[in-house]
Amino acid sequence: xxxxxxxxxxxxxxxxxxxxxxxxxxxxxxxxxxxxxxxxxxxxxxxxxxxxxxxxxxxxxxxxxxxxxxxxxxxxxxxxxxxxxxxxxxxxxxxxxxxxxxxxxxxxxxxxx
Amino acid sequence: xxxxxxxxxxxxxxxxxxxxxxxxxxxxxxxxxxxxxxxxxxxxxxxxxxxxxxxxxxxxxxxxxxxxxxxxxxxxxxxxxxxxxxxxxxxxxxxxxxxxxxxxxxxxxxxxx
Numbered sequence: 001x002x003x004x005x006x007x008x009x010x011x012x013x014x015x016x017x018x019x020x021x022x023x024x025x026x027x028x029x030x031x032x033x034x035x036x037x038x039x040x041x042x043x044x045x046x047x048x049x050x051x052x053x054x055x056x057x058x059x060x061x062x063x064x065x066x067x068x069x070x071x072x073x074x075x076x077x078x079x080x081x082x083x084x085x086x087x088x089x090x091x092x093x094x095x096x097x098x099x100x101x102x103x104x105x106x107x108x109x110x111x112x113x
Numbered sequence: 114x115x116x117x118x119x120x121x122x123x124x125x126x127x128x129x130x131x132x133x134x135x136x137x138x139x140x141x142x143x144x145x146x147x148x149x150x151x152x153x154x155x156x157x158x159x160x161x162x163x164x165x166x167x168x169x170x171x172x173x174x175x176x177x178x179x180x181x182x183x184x185x186x187x188x189x190x191x192x193x194x195x196x197x198x199x200x201x202x203x204x205x206x207x208x209x210x211x212x213x214x215x216x217x218x219x220x221x222x223x224x225x226x
Contacts, residue, residue: 042218
């Protein structure tokens with residue numbers, strides 16, 4: 001099992017550019033999550049998907065959109081990148097509710113100039 | 114609303130020293146508490162969790178945490194740290210809807226050999 005995979009690992013964007021971060025899991029998990037990690041801020045939830053076909057906003061959703069393409073894949077899109085979105089982005093998945101262990105991907109380090 | 118706070122931002126210890134990292138929570142419902150760890154260059158992984166029962170929870174790599182309801186605390190402990198314990202540690206609680214985790218800001222542990 002590959003677990004949770006994310007692409008790309010690194011990305012540099014200019015302000016105003018768009019991009020999509022990809023996430024896939026092969027553990028047949030129902031729930032998937034997108035977090036951003038910033039120094040001194042911990043992890044903050046951007047969006048989550050409790051099951052295929054559903055998505056909900058987390059703590060910091062502004063400037064992002066998500067798509068739960070199927071049970072395996074959950075993508076995060078930045079329509080018009082801003083320097084404030086410079087961060088490390090983590091995707092995670094869990095069997096059901098977050099009371100179950102969340103499994104994290106390796107992260108995408110994004111820099112917006 | 115649920116929240117979690119970690120008081121120590123950066124802890125520096127020598128090998129064999131004892132460790133205690135603080136975590137306090139505010140939570141309106143059934144208490145479920147987690148500690149996650151992120152080793153340098155790696156993704157987050159579950160260290161231990163508390164759902165119910167014995168308030169002293171044992172996790173991987175010799176870590177333990179004690180749930181003290183009267184103090185709203187779930188401190189992480191290890192009797193003797195090793196250089197390989199150098200990592201960032203996050204305390205987490207479920208959000209009010211039980212659909213995602215709220216993470217603390219993290220504590221960076223540096224262990225010198």
